Amino acid sequence: MTRTTTQKRGSxxxxxxxxxxxxxxxxxxxxxxxxxxxxxxxxRQALTHSLVEQIIYDPVLKTDTDYYDQTKEQLRLNTAKKINRLSIYMEHDIKTAREQFRDQDLMKQLQTESSTVPPLTNKDISIFDKRLSLVANMDPQLGTRVGVHLGLFGNCIKGNGTDEQIKYWLQERGATLIKGIYGCFAMTELGHGSNVAQLQTRAVYDVKKDCFIIDTPDLTATKWWIGGAAHSATHTVVYARLIVNEKDYGVKTFVVPLRDTSTFQLLPGIAIGDIGSKMGRDGIDNGWIQFRNVVIPREFMLSRFTKVIPRPNGANPIVKTEPQLDAISGYSALLSGRVNMVMDSFRFGSKFATIGIRYAVGRQQFAPKKNAEETQLIDYPLHQYRVLPQLVIPYLVSPAAFKLMDNYYSTLDELYAVSSSGDKVKLAKVSSKLKNLFIDSASLKATNTWLIAQLIDELRQSCGGHGYSQYNAFGKGYDDWVVQCTWEGDNNILCLTSAKSILKKFVDSATMGKYDKELDSDSFGYLDPKYIMGIFSGSSKIELDKLSGYRDVWAISLVKLLGHIAKIVEKSRNIDGVSKLLVLVAKFHAIHYMLKTYYVKLSNPGESYVTDEATRDALWNAYKLFSIYFIDKHSGEFQQLEIFKPREISQLIQPKLMELLPLIRNDAIALTDAFKLPDAMINAPIGYYDGDIYHNYFNEVCKNNPTEKDGAGIPSYHGLLSSMLGRGFEFDARLGGAAAAETLAQLNK
Amino acid sequence: MTRTTTQKRGSxxxxxxxxxxxxxxxxxxxxxxxxxxxxxxxxRQALTHSLVEQIIYDPVLKTDTDYYDQTKEQLRLNTAKKINRLSIYMEHDIKTAREQFRDQDLMKQLQTESSTVPPLTNKDISIFDKRLSLVANMDPQLGTRVGVHLGLFGNCIKGNGTDEQIKYWLQERGATLIKGIYGCFAMTELGHGSNVAQLQTRAVYDVKKDCFIIDTPDLTATKWWIGGAAHSATHTVVYARLIVNEKDYGVKTFVVPLRDTSTFQLLPGIAIGDIGSKMGRDGIDNGWIQFRNVVIPREFMLSRFTKVIPRPNGANPIVKTEPQLDAISGYSALLSGRVNMVMDSFRFGSKFATIGIRYAVGRQQFAPKKNAEETQLIDYPLHQYRVLPQLVIPYLVSPAAFKLMDNYYSTLDELYAVSSSGDKVKLAKVSSKLKNLFIDSASLKATNTWLIAQLIDELRQSCGGHGYSQYNAFGKGYDDWVVQCTWEGDNNILCLTSAKSILKKFVDSATMGKYDKELDSDSFGYLDPKYIMGIFSGSSKIELDKLSGYRDVWAISLVKLLGHIAKIVEKSRNIDGVSKLLVLVAKFHAIHYMLKTYYVKLSNPGESYVTDEATRDALWNAYKLFSIYFIDKHSGEFQQLEIFKPREISQLIQPKLMELLPLIRNDAIALTDAFKLPDAMINAPIGYYDGDIYHNYFNEVCKNNPTEKDGAGIPSYHGLLSSMLGRGFEFDARLGGAAAAETLAQLNK
Incomplete structure (x- = not known):
């Protein structure tokens, strides 16, 4: 399409x-x-850019604006093609991680039982994990479809399997290499989502056969929403009730084959259907599964923490469990997803912020006076308020996302090491760490997936009608995104769960001085008994003249909010009654975590790598705006908890907000460019780097909508329209005509 | 699909x-x-139900869950089929409105120039308008595709055409009958949306030809987003700059033919393209239009308020305008859309509230203790807080929507009458009324389209994963809905415009005692100088023990907010600086309007038709919850403006909120059933009347996703997957193999 550049007659x-x-x-x-x-x-920066380059130029992986026109069937097929392509990158990335491109058949060795090469570790697949996370920013459904196999199926086995089971399923059979078998994750049922403990699917141990019988007892026990089940998975992990000798041991995990790996035929007793159309991510083949007395060997139960040990002569077997770790590990597969969603929040946030900000800078509308040039949207204070806080959100998410990710990997490595050693003291310690990680990841996942949903929506609206065009990424972006608020832990449930744990810690600290400094000083520093006492005795002050004050105001608000809640619960003895406030606790905890992590990083040149002063100042402004924006958003609570007086909101907070916006506005393009997202990743013409908004957009629309087959502007169904427009007085004739006076008179005789 | 009802073994x-x-x-x-x-x-109730019955049983108009699986091409075709069908209903509905089914060829008479039957009025098409509004609740894109033709094209001609032009285009040519010609509305351009006055398309008067030349001078002047342009419209109204003798008279409206009405070929100089995929409403054929020196007769300019009068002998013509009415009328076409969107807010709100509430009552999750029955979602306080305020929103919207609609029709009738008479005094009066209508409709359109967007989103999330299934209506519902926040007046711009007018009224009243009681006492009663004085002197009290108090608290907050803003502007002399607060003014005005209208209606048995006391109490509870919910939502502003003290938020407002929720909860199913939406209109199995959530949902999923062609669960592309899983060590061989020690040694020689 040639560019239309005519500019005539002084228009x-x-x-x-x-x-x-x-x-x-x-x-x-x-x-x-x-x-x-x-x-x-x-x-990490170098790795990101090297992977991005490979992805956007890969002939299979690249994603163009025609992506927005694909039907569900096309999306399913194209996603499968991309998975196929990624499976080769997986081998490449493992070789890269091991720095082993010379002189060894690494994959063959990894898949050989007797081989002596070290087994696959998280580090070996860390490059691929990053590649997948970046691919997901262009094509979220692809990220999920592979993520279910590696992240959910794989992590469920890693978290619940014995060392031998891990090695067999993931390495020798090839699952980690996206080879041999393809897994899905059959946890959720039609009738149960959040309440995993009440799942209905049954795994009954049969003493004679030394097997389990997996069964779906009722319609509501149908496994539902299972990503990959409809068409891709050959195997699944099933969350089912372990029943031995009629005793119910609760929900455990089992590997169950679903399909013949070469013909893809369903195995006996397996019924599978397609869940069909979703709000977004239609490239994922979510399916439902029903099991009709499906038999699997006892050894297919994942047995790191729960073992069924047969006894001779048909005697009832022994069931051995490690309850503490069993409970934690059961859900550890979801942990990885939550941690990844915080990283997604950074990546998706930066993508949509780029589009919205570039449009705001390039778009003009309304002139201050007649014949003057029209004003850029970004120069309107209301527009600044709408878009600039959205720009700084991904800035604050990033350090938190990396920190959480690092923390996740180190804690999990520790868990694996300790759970093999069996050391009880160390076990208790790592289990406490894991619980903290649950709190942090749950509150950050919930808060940030909500924030990014709002960010996409707010920025789409800020682009007016052009934001509603599918080619400008917001529509599909939103539809694909919002499931993150629901899956792998519903945001409200996650907030309640983590806030209840925080409240418990608070009460322990405030009433009994119980506080584990080593464990809690990082995320839960505000729960130090001395700090709490300082706040309630009124000796802590809010100091917004200091940078740390923007962080500390949230610590103070958390303590006051928790105190407020504790008082109500003490009186009412009903924790459900304060659940609306508990959701706030989780949000405030996440905001505090982000500010704190950002503060630490930026204060330390060795961590921030920012040596230029003007640059550092701009980054501090982003930090301030983030804090002040959310104080203003939550000004109801800040006044109610008497952190700020009504007057201070009017005379301190809101003026500060209005002061910061023009500062950030000046840096808006630089702060946007700094995400370094190539156009191919943005995939929205109004947000491309060159800023040639109108030509880029017009050309993409024309490219994706060629002239109609029957002639320009003539739809294939034009006969329907022209016959409608050309009709005569048939309806009159049929009714009015037949009801003419003479006819009626005749009928009346 | 037979029902799966197996329930086994005490599960x-x-x-x-x-x-x-x-x-x-x-x-x-x-x-x-x-x-x-x-x-x-x-x-009106009887008419609604009669129309709904016809719509849901009509073989062409009915909409099933397969709707959610249709591609853009299928949606376009099916929408055209439905338009074709509706065109017959139009004739039927006009006959019904005229009560003329006997003994007259009404349509023929209406289309005959010399006929003596009275011309078509708004009343004649009021039944069809209601039908269209109800159809839109099932299939929003259909509503728009017809709405553009009748509402925008038609109202533009009605608002700007002479009596003869109106009669010719709409009646004789058949446009109102959806016959003869099909219209679209070419206002928005690629470069200009909200700023209509700066549109670039030109209509240059050619003295010699006595014609206009319509031209697109630049890419950004391309008409953009034009609904119906891509495929359906034969004619358009064009908003273009009137240029006579090189003088620019500003933007006026012109009827321009686009296509041959029988072949649908584009006429000379017309270039049209398809805008392609959108976030929602893909059944609308939005297009772009470029005009290359398109010639139309002078008489095609709509000339009620602006006339170009040629003079003999090639002298320059006279241009006669009535500036006051011209400006108002230019945008009156959008007024109808805004008024309709408030009605849509009621209808769509009630639909999604029905789904969300029924699911909340039927769904159980988590038991209070082991082996107890799981709790219904609706019994959790947090869930009540999430869904019940959403249920009462459509309750409060309804009376306001009907009142606004009535007001719109009566004011427009008055305008037509007065503008023909030319009476200057009456003209000034009706123009003031029209301005008030602009304020009310703008603030109600913006506020309610935002509220319903949030309602759909909040309720979708409250249905967990099942809310993300396309078959449960939320996904497409949201995507289709949110454009209402942008089109026919961007919500933020509408809020600013209406709030600026309110602020002006406030300043006039507060500083000069200027207040037109007759004109303003209804919507702007809170601007009565005495009332304002009462508030600032501190003599007005908030009395939440009285029903009227729930309304008055918003009047008080409006006055205080306006006072706060006026003070800032007085000091800063910069109205843009307070635009964030102005958006609030518009929202508060709308909330107050809704509470006030509801209060008047329910207080008056002759208007409310509610005689049963328990029923009336329940309706008052809905009113209270609406007011309290939004006070709590805006507790920041209510404290900042010192309407409530922080203590009162904690001890009065929030406890009242928590008191009201369980009351409404008890009536939740009745209040949902009272919308009387048949399942066919809800079109979401988790929200059907019988409450058999799981079977209904499972069956719809199975119906829409039959077994795959290649066998159950086997996608057509299974070869892609099985070859990936079955691959050997090709990558090793290609790289590792070639890089074997011997080869490298050889290459090293």
């Missing part, structure tokens, strides 16, 4: 790229340093 | 229909009376 010329280029040239910020800050460190 | 049985039926039986509310209240009065 006012809109030139968005002029503004964007000019602002880019005027900026003094060092966007390379900012990008290092956002990507955690130079090594 | 816990989930029985949602039991709860829903029981609650229905236990309710003492009179849902018929409530429905009359919601449908405005018994006559």
């Amino acid at each position: 006012p010329v809109l030139n968005p790229q002029k503004f964007i280029t000019q602002e880019r040239l005027n900026s003094k910020l060092d966007i390379d340093q900012i990008n290092t800050f956002l990507e955690s460190n130079p090594t | 816990p049985v989930l029985n949602p229909q039991k709860f829903i039926t029981q609650e229905r039986l236990n309710s003492k509310l009179d849902i018929d009376q409530i429905n009359t209240f919601l449908e405005s009065n018994p006559t």
Whole structure:
């Protein structure tokens, strides 16, 4: 499509790229340093950009605007093609991680039982994990379809299987290599989602056969929403009630084959159907599964923490469990997903912020006076309020996301090591760490997936009608995104669960001085008994003249909010009655976590890699805006808890907000460019780098909507329309005509 | 599909229909009376139900869950089929409105120039308008595709055409009958949306030809988003700059033919393309249009308020305008859309509230203790807080929607009458009324389209994963809905415009005692100088022990908020700086309008038709909850403006909120049933009347997703998957193999 550049007869010329280029040239910020800050460190930064390059130029993996026009069937097929392609990258990435491209058949060795090469570790697949996370930013459904296999199926086996089971299913059979078998994760049922403990699917141990019989007792026990089940998975892990000798041991996990791996035929007793259309992510083949007395060997039960040990002569077997770890591990498969969703929040947030900000800078509407040039949207205070806080959100999410991810890997490594050793003291310690990780990841997952849903929505609206075009990414982006608020732990449930744990810690600390400094000083520093006492005695002050004050105000609000809640619960003895407030606790905890992590990182040049002063100042402004924006958003609670007086909201907080916005506005293009997202990743013409909004957008629309077969603007069904328009007085004739006076008179005789 | 009813071996049985039926039986509310209240009065109620019956049983118009699986092409075709069908209903509905089914060829007469039957009026098409509004609740894109033709194209001609032009285009040519010609509305351009006055398309008067030349001077002047342009429209109204003798008279409206009405070929100089995929409503054929020196006769300019009068001998013509009415009328076409969107807010809100509430009553999750029956979602306080305020929102919208609609029709009738008479005094009066109507409709449109977007989102989330299934209506419902926040006046712009007018009224009243009681006492009663003085002198009290107090607290907050804003603007002299607060003014005005209208209606038995006391109490509870819920939501502002002290939020407002929720909870099923939406209109199996959530949902999923062609669970692309899983060590061989020690040694020589 050639560009339409005619500009005639002095008609006012809109030139968005002029503004964007000019602002880019005027900026003094060092966007390379900012990008290092956002990507955690130079090594990770380099890896990100190297992977992004490979992805956007890969002929199979690249995603174009035609993506927005694909039907469910096309999306399913294209996603499968991309999985196929990714499976080769997996081998490549493992070789890269092991630095082993020379002189060894690494894959063959890994898949050989007797081989002596070290078994696969999380580190070996860390490059691929990152690749998948980046691919997901362009094509979220692809991320999920592979993520279910590696992340849910794989992590369920890693978390609940014995060392031998892990090695067999994931390495020798090839699952980690996306080879041999393809897994899905049959947890959720039609009747039970959040309440995993009440799942109805049964795994009954048969003494004679030394097997389990997996069965779906009722319609509501149908496994539901199972990603990959409809068409891709050959195996699944099933969450089912372990029944031995009629005793119910609760929900455990079992590997169950579903399909012949070469013909893809369903195995006996397996009924599977397609769940069909969803709000988004139609490239995922979510399915339902019913089991009709499906037989699997006892050894297919994942037995790290629960073992069924047969006894001779048909005697009832022994069931051995390690209850503490069993409970934690049962859900550890979901932990990885939650941690990843915080990283997704950074990536998706930065993508949509880029689109919204570039449009706001390039788009003009309304002139201050007649014949003057129209004003850029970004120069309206209301528009600044709408879009700039959204721009800083991914900034604050990033350090928290990396920290959480690192914490997840180190804690899990510790758990694996300790659970093999059997050391009780160490076990208790790692289990406490894991519980804290649950709290942090749950509150950060819930808060950030909600924030990004709002960010996409707010920025879409800020682009007016053009935001509603599918080609500008917001529509599908929102539809694909919002499931993150529901799956792998419903946001409200996650908030309640984590807030209840925080409340318990608070009560222990405030009333009994119980506080584990070593364990809790990082995320839960605000629960130090001394700190709490300082707040309630009124000796802690809010100091917004200091940078740390923007963080501490949230610590103070958390303590006051928790105190408020504890008082109500003490009186009412009903924790459900304060659940609306508990959701706030989780949100405030997440906001505090993000501010704290960002503060630590940026305060420390060795961690931030930001040496340029103007750049550092801009990053501090982002930090301040984040804090002040959410104080203003929650000004109801801040006043109610008497953290700020009504007057202070009017005279301190809101003026500060209005002061910060123009500062960030000046850096808006630089802060956007600093995400370093190539156009191919943005995939929304109004947000491309060159800022030539109108040509880019017009050309993409034309490319995806060629002239109609029957002629330009003539739909295949034009006969339907022309016959409607050309009709005569048939209806009159049929009714009015037949009801003519003479006829009626005749009928009346 | 037969029902799966197996229930085996004492597995816990989930029985949602039991709860829903029981609650229905236990309710003492009179849902018929409530429905009359919601449908405005018994006559309108009867019409609604009669039309709904026809729509849901019509073989072409009915909409099933397969709707959620249709591709853009299928949606476009099916929408065209439905338009074709509706065109016959239009004739039927006009005959019904005229009560003329006997003895006259009414349509023929209407289309005959010399006929003596009275011309078509708004009343004649009021039944069809209601039919269209109800159809839109099932199939929003259909509503729009017809609405653009009748509402935008038609109203633009009605608002700007002379009596003869109106009669010719709409009646004789058949447009109102959906016949002869099909119209679209070419206002928005690629570069200009909200700023209509700066549109770039030009209509240059050619003295010699006595014609206009319509032209697109630049890419950004391309008409964009034009519903119906891509495939259906034969004609359009174009918003273009009137240029006569090189003088620019600003933007006026012109009728321009686009296509041959029988072949659908584009006419000379017309270039049209398809805008392609959108976030929702893909059944609308939005297109772009470029005009290349398209010639139309002078008489095609709509000339009620602006006339180009040629003079003999090639002299420059006279351009005669009535500036005041011209400006108002130019946008009056959008007024009808805004008024309709408030009605849509009621209808869509009630639909999604029905789904969310029935699911909340039928769904159980988590038991209070082991082996106890699991708790219904609706019994959790957090869930009550999430869903019950959403249930009462459509209750409060309904009376406001009907009042606004009535006001719109009466004001427009007055305008037509007065503008023909030319009476200057009356003209000024009706123009003031029209301005008030602009304020009310703008603030109600913006506030309610936002509220319903949130309602759909909140209720979808409250249904967990099942809310994400396309078959449960939320996904497409949201995607289709949210464009209402943007089109026919962007919500933020509408809020700013209406709030600025309110602020002006406030300043006039507060500083100069200027207040037109006759004109303003209805919507702007809170701007009475005495009332304002009472508030600032501190003599007005908030009395939440009285029903009127729930309304008045919003009047008080409006005055205080306006006072706060006026003070800031006085100091800063910059109205843009307070735009965030102005958006609040518009929202508060709308909330107050809704509470006030509801209060008047329910207080008056002759208007409410509610005679049963328990029923009336329940309706008052809905009113209270609406007010308190939004006070709590805006508790930041209520404290900041010192309407409530922080203590009062904790000890008065929030406890009242928690008191009201369980009351409404008891009536939840009755208040839902009272919308009287048949299953066919709900079109979401988890929300059907019988409450058999799981069977209904499972069966719809199975119906829409039959067994795959290649065998159950085997996708057509299974070869792609099985070859990936069955692959050997090709990658090793290709790279590792070639890089074997011997080869490398050889290459090293």
